[in-house]
Amino acid sequence: MKLYFSNGSPFARKVRVVLAELALAYETDILDGLRPTSSPPGPTIAVPVLEDGALRLWESDLIVDYLLRSYPVAKPAGEPPLSPWMARPERHWQDMTVLATIATCATSIVNLRLMQPDGITPDSSAYMARQKARVDSCLDWLETQVTDDGFAPGWFSIMDIAFFCPVAFCDARGVMPWRGRRKLEALYDRCRARPSMLATPIGGLQPS
Ligand SMILES: N[C@@H](CCC(=O)N[C@@H](CS)C(=O)NCC(=O)O)C(=O)O
Known part of the structure; x- marks a missing residue:
């Protein structure tokens, strides 16, 4: 997996936190500040963008939903544990x-x-x-x-x-x-x- 993000982005941080909670390794493409509109990682010209094999996703809540559904953990490490869903x-x-x-x-x-x-x-x-x-x-x-x-x-x-x-x-x-x-x-x-x-x-x- 590869995540395009800036260190400052709170939307990207949400995804990074979930990746950390799920103990998932990923490559990073970090550009702090706003990315040039000429070569964005996705059509919304915003980060985060996640690449997983041939799949490319943007919009942080969609990415988090994808991660929870695609990489469920049998026994989450943290206390309280990470919820396995977006919504109860x-x-x-x-x-x-x-x-x-x-x-x-x-x-x-x-x-x-x-x-x-x-x-x-x-x-x-x-x-x-x-x-x-x-x-x-x-x-x-x-x-x-x-x-x-x-x-x-x-x-x-x-x-x-x-x-x-x-x-x-x-x-x-x-x-x-x-x-x-x-x-x-x-x-x-x-x-x-x-x-x-x-x-x-x-x-x-x-x-x-
Ligand atoms: N709804 C988007 C918002 C993403 C977003 O606005 N990201 C900011 C960084 S915090 C960005 O890349 N902005 C670029 C711009 O405004 O052109 C999400 O949840 O991923």
Whole structure:
């Protein structure tokens, strides 16, 4: 397998964390910052992109779903164990809605960051103010969905990982304050210590 990514990308980090949790080896194609539009690894001109043999996939949640289905582990090593699914079978639509909300929130966090160097901020742009409001609104709603034991109690879930990666990026890049939500903060602090998180620092100060 080969993963195209940048060290800063929170979407790529989610995939890297899952690869680490599944103990899967992979080659890397790392380019920090934005890749040239002339030679992207996929048509969305975004990372991550995963190559597995003849198959090439993009969109981080799709890649994670592919990994979980293609490389299930009999006995996950971590505690709590990595969930073997994207969403709990008995709460499929609720969990998929949580994942979709996190993805939307992550996109707004990254957009806020990517516009910073051009001086386009929530103070100077009504649309960036809307992106910031969207992040707050998503996080407020996620706080109502998460438990004291994460999004899926008893598991280190893809929802937990998908939440942690963009919020850690938000912290590291000083995008906007997000704290003040008790359960999300507790989840964030628990995730930080997980070996797969420690093994995938976002590093650098590149734009994304
Ligand atoms: N929905 C995509 C988002 C991927 C994404 O936006 N990646 C950023 C890096 S964090 C990127 O490559 N952006 C390139 C661009 O904006 O042109 C996913 O989940 O994989």
